[in-house]
Amino acid sequence: MAACGFVAGCSPVSCFAESEYWHQRTSLFDLLPVGEDDIVFLGNSITDGGEFAELFGMPDIKNRGISSDVVGGVAKRLGQVLSGRPCKIFLLIGINDVSHGLSADEIASEYESLVERIRMESPTTRLYVQSVMPVNNDFRRYKNLVGREGVIPHLNRRLEDIATRHGAVYVDLWPALADAGTGKLRREFTNDGLHLTGKGYAAWVRLLKAYVEE
Amino acid sequence: MAACGFVAGCSPVSCFAESEYWHQRTSLFDLLPVGEDDIVFLGNSITDGGEFAELFGMPDIKNRGISSDVVGGVAKRLGQVLSGRPCKIFLLIGINDVSHGLSADEIASEYESLVERIRMESPTTRLYVQSVMPVNNDFRRYKNLVGREGVIPHLNRRLEDIATRHGAVYVDLWPALADAGTGKLRREFTNDGLHLTGKGYAAWVRLLKAYVEE
Numbered sequence: 001m002a003a004c005g006f007v008a009g010c011s012p013v014s015c016f017a018e019s020e021y022w023h024q025r026t027s028l029f030d031l032l033p034v035g036e037d038d039i040v041f042l043g044n045s046i047t048d049g050g051e052f053a054e055l056f057g058m059p060d061i062k063n064r065g066i067s068s069d070v071v072g073g074v075a076k077r078l079g080q081v082l083s084g085r086p087c088k089i090f091l092l093i094g095i096n097d098v099s100h101g102l103s104a105d106e107i108a109s110e111y112e113s114l115v116e117r118i119r120m121e122s123p124t125t126r127l128y129v130q131s132v133m134p135v136n137n138d139f140r141r142y143k144n145l146v147g148r149e150g151v152i153p154h155l156n157r158r159l160e161d162i163a164t165r166h167g168a169v170y171v172d173l174w175p176a177l178a179d180a181g182t183g184k185l186r187r188e189f190t191n192d193g194l195h196l197t198g199k200g201y202a203a204w205v206r207l208l209k210a211y212v213e214e
Numbered sequence: 215m216a217a218c219g220f221v222a223g224c225s226p227v228s229c230f231a232e233s234e235y236w237h238q239r240t241s242l243f244d245l246l247p248v249g250e251d252d253i254v255f256l257g258n259s260i261t262d263g264g265e266f267a268e269l270f271g272m273p274d275i276k277n278r279g280i281s282s283d284v285v286g287g288v289a290k291r292l293g294q295v296l297s298g299r300p301c302k303i304f305l306l307i308g309i310n311d312v313s314h315g316l317s318a319d320e321i322a323s324e325y326e327s328l329v330e331r332i333r334m335e336s337p338t339t340r341l342y343v344q345s346v347m348p349v350n351n352d353f354r355r356y357k358n359l360v361g362r363e364g365v366i367p368h369l370n371r372r373l374e375d376i377a378t379r380h381g382a383v384y385v386d387l388w389p390a391l392a393d394a395g396t397g398k399l400r401r402e403f404t405n406d407g408l409h410l411t412g413k414g415y416a417a418w419v420r421l422l423k424a425y426v427e428e
Contacts, residue, residue, distance in 0.1 A: 191238060
Protein backbone atom coordinates (compact mmCIF):
# COMPACT_ATOMS: atom_id res chain seq x y z
CA MET A 1 0.00 0.00 0.00
CA ALA A 2 1.87 3.08 -1.18
CA ALA A 3 1.82 6.10 1.06
CA CYS A 4 0.73 8.53 -1.60
CA GLY A 5 -2.39 10.18 -0.17
CA PHE A 6 -2.88 13.82 0.58
CA VAL A 7 -4.77 15.68 3.23
CA ALA A 8 -8.40 16.23 2.19
CA GLY A 9 -9.11 19.68 0.85
CA CYS A 10 -5.57 20.34 -0.30
CA SER A 11 -4.68 20.79 -3.92
CA PRO A 12 -1.65 18.76 -4.95
CA VAL A 13 0.50 21.81 -5.55
CA SER A 14 -0.29 23.92 -2.50
CA CYS A 15 -0.25 21.04 -0.08
CA PHE A 16 2.16 18.60 -1.63
CA ALA A 17 4.32 19.01 1.42
CA GLU A 18 1.35 18.14 3.63
CA SER A 19 0.72 14.54 2.60
CA GLU A 20 -0.04 11.90 5.21
CA TYR A 21 3.34 10.38 4.45
CA TRP A 22 5.06 13.72 4.93
CA HIS A 23 3.56 13.96 8.41
CA GLN A 24 4.45 10.34 9.21
CA ARG A 25 8.07 10.97 8.32
CA THR A 26 8.40 14.37 9.94
CA SER A 27 6.80 13.15 13.18
CA LEU A 28 9.33 10.31 13.16
CA PHE A 29 12.22 12.70 12.46
CA ASP A 30 11.06 14.75 15.46
CA LEU A 31 12.11 11.82 17.64
CA LEU A 32 15.49 11.33 16.00
CA PRO A 33 18.05 13.93 17.02
CA VAL A 34 20.63 15.12 14.52
CA GLY A 35 24.09 15.68 15.98
CA GLU A 36 27.22 17.62 15.13
CA ASP A 37 28.96 14.57 13.70
CA ASP A 38 26.06 13.70 11.44
CA ILE A 39 25.83 13.91 7.68
CA VAL A 40 22.26 14.53 6.59
CA PHE A 41 20.85 13.52 3.23
CA LEU A 42 17.89 15.83 2.76
CA GLY A 43 15.40 15.58 -0.07
CA ASN A 44 12.52 13.76 -1.74
CA SER A 45 11.85 10.17 -2.84
CA ILE A 46 15.26 9.77 -4.46
CA THR A 47 16.85 10.37 -1.08
CA ASP A 48 14.08 8.51 0.78
CA GLY A 49 14.68 5.32 -1.20
CA GLY A 50 18.39 5.17 -0.41
CA GLU A 51 20.17 3.44 2.45
CA PHE A 52 23.09 5.83 2.69
CA ALA A 53 24.58 4.71 5.99
CA GLU A 54 24.96 1.28 4.38
CA LEU A 55 26.02 2.54 0.95
CA PHE A 56 28.85 4.62 2.42
CA GLY A 57 29.50 2.35 5.41
CA MET A 58 29.06 5.33 7.73
CA PRO A 59 26.48 5.08 10.53
CA ASP A 60 26.51 8.85 11.06
CA ILE A 61 24.70 9.39 7.76
CA LYS A 62 21.03 10.15 8.39
CA ASN A 63 18.28 9.79 5.80
CA ARG A 64 15.92 12.75 5.83
CA GLY A 65 14.22 12.08 2.53
CA ILE A 66 10.45 12.20 2.09
CA SER A 67 8.80 10.92 -1.07
CA SER A 68 6.95 13.66 -2.96
CA ASP A 69 8.62 16.47 -1.07
CA VAL A 70 9.23 19.89 -2.61
CA VAL A 71 11.43 22.86 -1.76
CA GLY A 72 8.71 24.35 0.43
CA GLY A 73 8.28 21.05 2.25
CA VAL A 74 11.96 20.89 3.09
CA ALA A 75 11.75 24.50 4.30
CA LYS A 76 8.96 23.55 6.70
CA ARG A 77 11.00 20.78 8.30
CA LEU A 78 14.41 22.38 8.12
CA GLY A 79 14.46 23.14 11.84
CA GLN A 80 14.56 19.40 12.61
CA VAL A 81 17.89 19.22 10.82
CA LEU A 82 19.49 22.55 11.64
CA SER A 83 18.88 22.42 15.38
CA GLY A 84 21.50 19.66 15.59
CA ARG A 85 24.15 21.64 13.66
CA PRO A 86 25.09 18.66 11.49
CA CYS A 87 28.54 18.41 10.02
CA LYS A 88 27.26 18.26 6.43
CA ILE A 89 23.97 18.45 4.54
CA PHE A 90 23.56 16.94 1.08
CA LEU A 91 20.54 18.66 -0.40
CA LEU A 92 18.67 17.22 -3.39
CA ILE A 93 15.29 18.80 -4.00
CA GLY A 94 13.32 20.42 -6.80
CA ILE A 95 12.18 17.83 -9.33
CA ASN A 96 8.67 17.62 -7.82
CA ASP A 97 8.43 21.41 -8.03
CA VAL A 98 9.28 21.09 -11.74
CA SER A 99 6.62 18.44 -12.07
CA HIS A 100 4.07 20.78 -10.47
CA GLY A 101 4.67 23.30 -13.22
CA LEU A 102 6.82 25.83 -11.39
CA SER A 103 9.42 27.72 -13.41
CA ALA A 104 13.15 27.52 -12.75
CA ASP A 105 13.03 31.07 -11.39
CA GLU A 106 10.17 30.30 -8.99
CA ILE A 107 11.93 27.20 -7.68
CA ALA A 108 15.30 28.93 -7.44
CA SER A 109 13.79 31.77 -5.44
CA GLU A 110 12.40 29.35 -2.82
CA TYR A 111 15.62 27.35 -2.92
CA GLU A 112 17.73 30.43 -2.20
CA SER A 113 15.69 31.14 0.95
CA LEU A 114 16.39 27.59 2.04
CA VAL A 115 20.13 27.99 1.51
CA GLU A 116 20.17 31.35 3.29
CA ARG A 117 18.47 29.80 6.32
CA ILE A 118 20.92 26.91 6.41
CA ARG A 119 23.89 29.29 6.25
CA MET A 120 22.43 31.56 8.90
CA GLU A 121 21.02 29.02 11.38
CA SER A 122 23.86 26.52 11.15
CA PRO A 123 26.94 28.30 9.81
CA THR A 124 29.25 25.42 10.77
CA THR A 125 27.39 23.00 8.49
CA ARG A 126 29.04 22.28 5.17
CA LEU A 127 26.24 22.47 2.61
CA TYR A 128 26.33 20.51 -0.63
CA VAL A 129 23.80 21.72 -3.18
CA GLN A 130 23.25 18.86 -5.57
CA SER A 131 22.01 19.49 -9.09
CA VAL A 132 18.53 18.20 -9.83
CA MET A 133 19.10 14.87 -11.53
CA PRO A 134 18.31 14.30 -15.21
CA VAL A 135 15.07 12.49 -16.02
CA ASN A 136 14.21 10.13 -18.85
CA ASN A 137 10.75 10.63 -20.25
CA ASP A 138 11.15 7.74 -22.68
CA PHE A 139 9.63 5.70 -19.85
CA ARG A 140 6.43 7.78 -20.19
CA ARG A 141 5.78 7.23 -16.50
CA TYR A 142 5.66 10.77 -15.14
CA LYS A 143 3.49 12.67 -17.56
CA ASN A 144 3.81 15.96 -15.68
CA LEU A 145 7.51 15.99 -16.49
CA VAL A 146 7.01 15.58 -20.24
CA GLY A 147 7.83 18.86 -21.95
CA ARG A 148 9.38 20.23 -18.78
CA GLU A 149 12.77 18.56 -19.18
CA GLY A 150 14.25 21.88 -20.26
CA VAL A 151 13.46 23.46 -16.90
CA ILE A 152 16.02 21.26 -15.16
CA PRO A 153 19.25 22.55 -16.75
CA HIS A 154 17.99 26.11 -16.32
CA LEU A 155 17.22 25.42 -12.65
CA ASN A 156 20.62 23.81 -12.17
CA ARG A 157 22.42 26.88 -13.47
CA ARG A 158 20.52 28.88 -10.88
CA LEU A 159 21.37 26.36 -8.14
CA GLU A 160 25.06 26.56 -9.00
CA ASP A 161 24.91 30.34 -8.79
CA ILE A 162 23.08 30.18 -5.43
CA ALA A 163 25.61 27.72 -4.04
CA THR A 164 28.53 29.87 -5.15
CA ARG A 165 27.10 33.06 -3.71
CA HIS A 166 26.30 31.47 -0.35
CA GLY A 167 29.47 29.51 0.31
CA ALA A 168 28.00 26.11 -0.45
CA VAL A 169 29.52 23.40 -2.62
CA TYR A 170 27.67 22.77 -5.87
CA VAL A 171 27.72 19.10 -6.89
CA ASP A 172 26.82 18.48 -10.52
CA LEU A 173 25.34 14.98 -10.70
CA TRP A 174 24.88 15.02 -14.45
CA PRO A 175 28.31 13.67 -15.46
CA ALA A 176 27.57 10.57 -13.38
CA LEU A 177 23.93 10.04 -14.29
CA ALA A 178 23.08 11.59 -17.66
CA ASP A 179 23.61 10.03 -21.04
CA ALA A 180 26.31 12.18 -22.61
CA GLY A 181 24.53 12.33 -25.95
CA THR A 182 20.90 12.85 -25.03
CA GLY A 183 21.13 14.41 -21.57
CA LYS A 184 18.58 11.90 -20.30
CA LEU A 185 18.90 9.86 -17.13
CA ARG A 186 20.80 6.79 -18.29
CA ARG A 187 18.47 3.84 -18.87
CA GLU A 188 20.59 1.46 -16.82
CA PHE A 189 20.15 3.66 -13.74
CA THR A 190 16.34 3.77 -13.61
CA ASN A 191 13.21 1.79 -14.31
CA ASP A 192 10.74 4.67 -14.44
CA GLY A 193 12.76 7.58 -15.77
CA LEU A 194 12.89 9.43 -12.45
CA HIS A 195 13.88 7.16 -9.57
CA LEU A 196 17.13 5.24 -9.27
CA THR A 197 17.70 1.52 -9.30
CA GLY A 198 20.63 0.04 -7.40
CA LYS A 199 23.01 0.80 -10.27
CA GLY A 200 21.88 4.41 -10.21
CA TYR A 201 22.44 4.70 -6.48
CA ALA A 202 25.90 3.16 -6.93
CA ALA A 203 26.82 5.74 -9.59
CA TRP A 204 25.56 8.56 -7.37
CA VAL A 205 27.50 7.22 -4.38
CA ARG A 206 30.71 6.96 -6.45
CA LEU A 207 30.39 10.62 -7.38
CA LEU A 208 29.58 11.76 -3.82
CA LYS A 209 32.17 9.66 -2.02
CA ALA A 210 34.91 12.29 -2.10
CA TYR A 211 32.51 14.95 -0.75
CA VAL A 212 31.13 12.70 1.98
CA GLU A 213 34.58 11.68 3.13
CA GLU A 214 36.43 15.02 2.74
CA MET B 215 6.22 11.98 -6.53
CA ALA B 216 5.15 8.80 -4.80
CA ALA B 217 6.61 5.58 -6.08
CA CYS B 218 3.33 3.75 -6.44
CA GLY B 219 3.31 2.61 -10.04
CA PHE B 220 3.13 -0.93 -11.29
CA VAL B 221 4.57 -2.70 -14.24
CA ALA B 222 2.28 -2.40 -17.25
CA GLY B 223 0.12 -5.44 -17.86
CA CYS B 224 0.13 -6.62 -14.28
CA SER B 225 -2.98 -6.74 -12.18
CA PRO B 226 -2.47 -5.24 -8.75
CA VAL B 227 -2.90 -8.55 -6.97
CA SER B 228 -0.79 -10.81 -9.10
CA CYS B 229 2.02 -8.36 -9.58
CA PHE B 230 1.92 -6.25 -6.45
CA ALA B 231 5.37 -7.49 -5.68
CA GLU B 232 6.55 -6.34 -9.08
CA SER B 233 6.09 -2.59 -8.81
CA GLU B 234 8.72 -0.24 -10.13
CA TYR B 235 9.49 0.71 -6.55
CA TRP B 236 9.88 -2.94 -5.57
CA HIS B 237 12.53 -3.34 -8.27
CA GLN B 238 14.25 -0.10 -7.29
CA ARG B 239 14.55 -1.28 -3.70
CA THR B 240 15.52 -4.87 -4.45
CA SER B 241 18.17 -3.81 -6.95
CA LEU B 242 19.57 -1.52 -4.24
CA PHE B 243 19.45 -4.31 -1.65
CA ASP B 244 21.42 -6.48 -4.10
CA LEU B 245 24.34 -4.12 -3.55
CA LEU B 246 24.09 -4.07 0.24
CA PRO B 247 25.41 -7.22 1.87
CA VAL B 248 23.76 -8.56 5.00
CA GLY B 249 26.17 -9.95 7.58
CA GLU B 250 26.08 -12.33 10.53
CA ASP B 251 25.95 -9.50 13.07
CA ASP B 252 23.04 -7.80 11.35
CA ILE B 253 19.46 -7.46 12.49
CA VAL B 254 17.13 -7.25 9.52
CA PHE B 255 13.74 -5.55 9.59
CA LEU B 256 11.86 -7.18 6.74
CA GLY B 257 8.44 -6.08 5.55
CA ASN B 258 6.28 -3.53 3.74
CA SER B 259 5.73 0.23 4.01
CA ILE B 260 5.48 0.18 7.79
CA THR B 261 9.03 -1.15 7.92
CA ASP B 262 10.15 0.92 4.93
CA GLY B 263 9.13 4.18 6.63
CA GLY B 264 11.16 3.50 9.78
CA GLU B 265 14.73 4.49 10.57
CA PHE B 266 15.49 1.57 12.86
CA ALA B 267 19.26 1.94 13.16
CA GLU B 268 18.57 5.40 14.57
CA LEU B 269 15.54 4.43 16.64
CA PHE B 270 17.45 1.68 18.42
CA GLY B 271 20.84 3.36 18.22
CA MET B 272 22.26 0.24 16.56
CA PRO B 273 24.00 0.62 13.19
CA ASP B 274 23.77 -3.12 12.52
CA ILE B 275 20.02 -2.88 12.00
CA LYS B 276 19.21 -2.99 8.30
CA ASN B 277 15.94 -1.78 6.78
CA ARG B 278 14.60 -4.18 4.20
CA GLY B 279 11.11 -2.79 3.96
CA ILE B 280 9.40 -2.12 0.62
CA SER B 281 6.17 -0.14 0.45
CA SER B 282 3.27 -2.21 -0.90
CA ASP B 283 5.04 -5.50 -0.44
CA VAL B 284 3.18 -8.75 0.23
CA VAL B 285 4.14 -12.18 1.55
CA GLY B 286 4.93 -13.38 -1.96
CA GLY B 287 7.10 -10.33 -2.59
CA VAL B 288 9.16 -11.01 0.50
CA ALA B 289 9.52 -14.62 -0.62
CA LYS B 290 10.94 -13.49 -3.95
CA ARG B 291 13.65 -11.40 -2.31
CA LEU B 292 14.34 -13.58 0.70
CA GLY B 293 17.64 -14.81 -0.73
CA GLN B 294 19.10 -11.30 -0.43
CA VAL B 295 18.62 -11.53 3.31
CA LEU B 296 19.28 -15.19 4.04
CA SER B 297 22.54 -15.43 2.12
CA GLY B 298 24.16 -13.29 4.83
CA ARG B 299 22.91 -15.48 7.72
CA PRO B 300 21.79 -12.46 9.78
CA CYS B 301 21.67 -12.67 13.53
CA LYS B 302 17.97 -11.81 13.68
CA ILE B 303 15.08 -11.13 11.35
CA PHE B 304 12.04 -9.11 12.44
CA LEU B 305 9.30 -10.02 9.97
CA LEU B 306 6.19 -7.88 9.55
CA ILE B 307 4.18 -8.67 6.45
CA GLY B 308 0.61 -9.52 5.46
CA ILE B 309 -1.61 -6.43 5.70
CA ASN B 310 -1.38 -5.76 1.95
CA ASP B 311 -2.38 -9.37 1.30
CA VAL B 312 -5.44 -8.74 3.50
CA SER B 313 -6.15 -5.59 1.52
CA HIS B 314 -6.00 -7.61 -1.71
CA GLY B 315 -8.81 -9.80 -0.47
CA LEU B 316 -6.88 -12.91 0.48
CA SER B 317 -8.19 -15.00 3.37
CA ALA B 318 -6.28 -15.59 6.58
CA ASP B 319 -5.75 -19.20 5.50
CA GLU B 320 -4.38 -18.22 2.10
CA ILE B 321 -1.99 -15.72 3.62
CA ALA B 322 -0.93 -18.09 6.41
CA SER B 323 -0.15 -20.80 3.91
CA GLU B 324 2.24 -18.53 1.98
CA TYR B 325 3.63 -17.20 5.24
CA GLU B 326 4.44 -20.67 6.51
CA SER B 327 6.49 -21.41 3.39
CA LEU B 328 8.42 -18.22 4.08
CA VAL B 329 9.14 -19.26 7.67
CA GLU B 330 10.14 -22.76 6.60
CA ARG B 331 12.64 -21.32 4.13
CA ILE B 332 14.11 -19.01 6.73
CA ARG B 333 14.52 -21.87 9.20
CA MET B 334 16.03 -24.14 6.58
CA GLU B 335 18.32 -21.75 4.70
CA SER B 336 19.56 -19.83 7.73
CA PRO B 337 19.04 -21.97 10.83
CA THR B 338 21.26 -19.75 13.00
CA THR B 339 19.00 -16.73 12.44
CA ARG B 340 16.63 -15.91 15.27
CA LEU B 341 13.30 -15.23 13.61
CA TYR B 342 10.73 -12.91 15.15
CA VAL B 343 7.29 -13.26 13.59
CA GLN B 344 5.43 -10.05 14.35
CA SER B 345 1.65 -9.97 14.43
CA VAL B 346 0.04 -7.95 11.68
CA MET B 347 -0.70 -4.58 13.27
CA PRO B 348 -4.24 -3.40 13.97
CA VAL B 349 -5.75 -0.92 11.52
CA ASN B 350 -8.20 1.90 12.11
CA ASN B 351 -10.76 2.29 9.37
CA ASP B 352 -12.31 5.34 11.02
CA PHE B 353 -9.84 7.24 8.85
CA ARG B 354 -11.63 5.86 5.74
CA ARG B 355 -8.37 6.04 3.88
CA TYR B 356 -7.83 2.45 2.80
CA LYS B 357 -11.17 1.32 1.43
CA ASN B 358 -9.96 -2.18 0.60
CA LEU B 359 -9.45 -2.81 4.30
CA VAL B 360 -12.99 -1.83 5.28
CA GLY B 361 -14.91 -4.95 6.23
CA ARG B 362 -11.71 -6.98 6.30
CA GLU B 363 -10.60 -5.96 9.80
CA GLY B 364 -11.72 -9.34 11.11
CA VAL B 365 -9.22 -11.17 8.93
CA ILE B 366 -6.32 -9.74 10.93
CA PRO B 367 -6.92 -11.42 14.33
CA HIS B 368 -7.64 -14.68 12.53
CA LEU B 369 -4.40 -14.34 10.57
CA ASN B 370 -2.49 -13.50 13.72
CA ARG B 371 -3.65 -16.67 15.47
CA ARG B 372 -2.30 -18.57 12.48
CA LEU B 373 0.99 -16.65 12.60
CA GLU B 374 1.42 -17.43 16.28
CA ASP B 375 0.84 -21.10 15.56
CA ILE B 376 3.33 -21.04 12.67
CA ALA B 377 5.95 -19.32 14.81
CA THR B 378 5.52 -21.83 17.62
CA ARG B 379 5.75 -24.85 15.34
CA HIS B 380 8.87 -23.60 13.58
CA GLY B 381 10.93 -22.38 16.50
CA ALA B 382 10.39 -18.69 15.88
CA VAL B 383 9.43 -16.05 18.44
CA TYR B 384 5.93 -14.66 18.02
CA VAL B 385 5.70 -10.97 18.92
CA ASP B 386 2.18 -9.71 19.52
CA LEU B 387 2.19 -6.00 18.68
CA TRP B 388 -1.45 -5.45 19.64
CA PRO B 389 -0.94 -4.68 23.34
CA ALA B 390 1.32 -1.80 22.32
CA LEU B 391 -0.66 -0.47 19.38
CA ALA B 392 -4.35 -1.37 19.63
CA ASP B 393 -6.99 0.51 21.57
CA ALA B 394 -7.91 -1.92 24.34
CA GLY B 395 -11.62 -1.27 23.93
CA THR B 396 -12.11 -1.20 20.17
CA GLY B 397 -9.15 -3.21 18.92
CA LYS B 398 -8.38 -0.46 16.41
CA LEU B 399 -4.95 1.05 15.81
CA ARG B 400 -4.79 3.84 18.39
CA ARG B 401 -5.55 7.22 16.86
CA GLU B 402 -2.48 8.86 18.35
CA PHE B 403 -0.22 6.40 16.52
CA THR B 404 -1.41 7.00 12.95
CA ASN B 405 -2.75 9.64 10.60
CA ASP B 406 -4.27 7.33 8.00
CA GLY B 407 -5.36 4.27 9.96
CA LEU B 408 -2.63 2.01 8.62
CA HIS B 409 0.80 3.65 8.76
CA LEU B 410 2.56 4.86 11.88
CA THR B 411 3.44 8.38 12.90
CA GLY B 412 6.48 9.01 15.09
CA LYS B 413 4.52 8.19 18.24
CA GLY B 414 3.47 4.88 16.73
CA TYR B 415 7.05 4.00 15.81
CA ALA B 416 8.11 4.89 19.35
CA ALA B 417 5.49 2.55 20.85
CA TRP B 418 6.56 -0.24 18.50
CA VAL B 419 10.22 0.30 19.35
CA ARG B 420 9.48 0.21 23.10
CA LEU B 421 7.81 -3.17 22.67
CA LEU B 422 10.58 -4.58 20.46
CA LYS B 423 13.53 -3.26 22.44
CA ALA B 424 13.89 -6.33 24.65
CA TYR B 425 13.79 -8.64 21.61
CA VAL B 426 16.26 -6.55 19.62
CA GLU B 427 18.70 -6.37 22.51
CA GLU B 428 18.34 -9.92 23.89
